[in-house]
Amino acid sequence: MKKSEGLQSLQRSLSGLPQWASERILKQINQLTHYEPVIGIMGKTGAGKSSLCNALFASEVSPVSDVAACTREPLRFSLQVGERCMTLVDLPGVGENGTRDAEYAALYRQQFPRLDLVLWLIKADDRALAVDEHFYRHVIGESYRHKVLFVISQADKVEPTSGGNKLSTEQKQNISRKICLLHELFQPVHPVCTVSTRLQWGLRVMAERMIRCLPREATSPVAAQLSAPLRSDAVNKKACDDFGETVGSVLDTVSSMPLLPAPIRAIIQAVRNTVVSVARAVWSFFF
Template sequence: MSKQEGINTINKAMAALPTRLSDTILKHIHSLTEYEPVIGIMGKTGSGKSSLCNALFAGEVSPVSDVTACTREPLRFRLKVGERYMTIVDLPGVGENSARDTEYAALYREQLPRLDLVLWLIKADDRALAVDEHFYHQVIGEVYRHKVMFVISQSDKAEPTSVNGQLSMAQKQNVSRKICLLHELFQPVHPVCAVSVRLQWGLQVMAERIIKCLPREATSPVVSQLQHPFRTAAVQEKARDDFGETVGAVLDTVSAFPLIPAPVRAVIQAVRNTVVSVARTVWDFFF
């Protein structure tokens, strides 16, 4: 089934509306299906940002900004799956160069409004977290806390290191302690994730958490970028529901236009739930 068939099906559910109004709504819905998410990823050198992105996302990667660019500009990479795009913004890790941390603070304040989510990687064996804590509370602050998801990376390096190709019970216990520590230090909005790309451990849970943490308009486009094993039924159901709700929000916005006559507003409200239900049903046509 094609995207156009999905649009046509939604249009039929709005047959009772004036054509100009349904066309306006369809334009908004079309822009939702074209939404290009932007995800920031930060962490100190060696935290495994590239390997994590490669493990989670299926898109072909192309640099948008010059890799030799000055550190004032974060590196941007565009991922493409079919006709869909997503941008990864590689943000500099804090605490490695104290002279630059002030500069980074300004950079983050500039970037944060444009990001749908920030994945903040902290290595399982990293104990120097004072700078991260300070930066989080002073720069991220209350305004953007909901955009940050902490990830304990390289969980296979947690003590005592294992050699049998899977995390030992002792390692899992230490990772759990690290999760509790991060919750204490940062008091994050979202649960802390722990992963090991090398052992392919924790990645599915992380993918599901990402979809739960994203704003509604970004979930479906991000699902389409995930590697297939992570496009689970739960992930797709969440994206489907979010798409329905964003379509419902479009109708609510149009209904609130001051020049809409009361009888037309009543029709919009009458068809809203049907349109939302149809949008959920045709989700696969778009994503």
């Protein structure tokens, strides 16, 4: 019910436009609200991919299809909250099997253009990063670095380990050194995240960074998939603002159509800011 109310509010804000223009804009906005993000997650065996996904997202992950181990296709998993869906793509970890790394390179080049974001997990106690660095520089390359969010996983395994319920001062200092090392090795576009799912540590910061790294059209659908404690005010504000901006982009696209009569272009431009404000106001109706 709320969704239809949201669409009605947007429709009213477009009432000064010809019907064809209003319908076209509303159709594209409706498509935005149904966007299904695709997030890749990679890391060596034991990096904690499953436990991180379970900690981040509200719904259980379920395989989209059974993929035989002999095939080199990445596993795809579906997440669903209500009618809203998202896909996780489990990419094979590099550096575990030298004979397959060339094959994986081709797979990565094929997959990266289709992904909204890639969570690249590196175990806190993993020191063998030469292959990761090579892949990042020569396979991911300049084109897709903005899609990679590095995550130091299993922070509680950083020396000196105690098995306790919180990280020691020494562990936090060593984690800071690990973050500096990753920044030196990879020169990532986005700040490195650090998490411990066992201690439920760092997840909120990671969720906020993840939302900031996503393309605008994906932030709201991903925010809707996050577990409730991670949907912070910062997450919701970023998603809401991005939704407004994507709605604004829809109007910009229509107003820049070739052969569009000047009076109609002027009306679209005149109502743009109002429509964006309405979109932000009704964001929670959709997400």
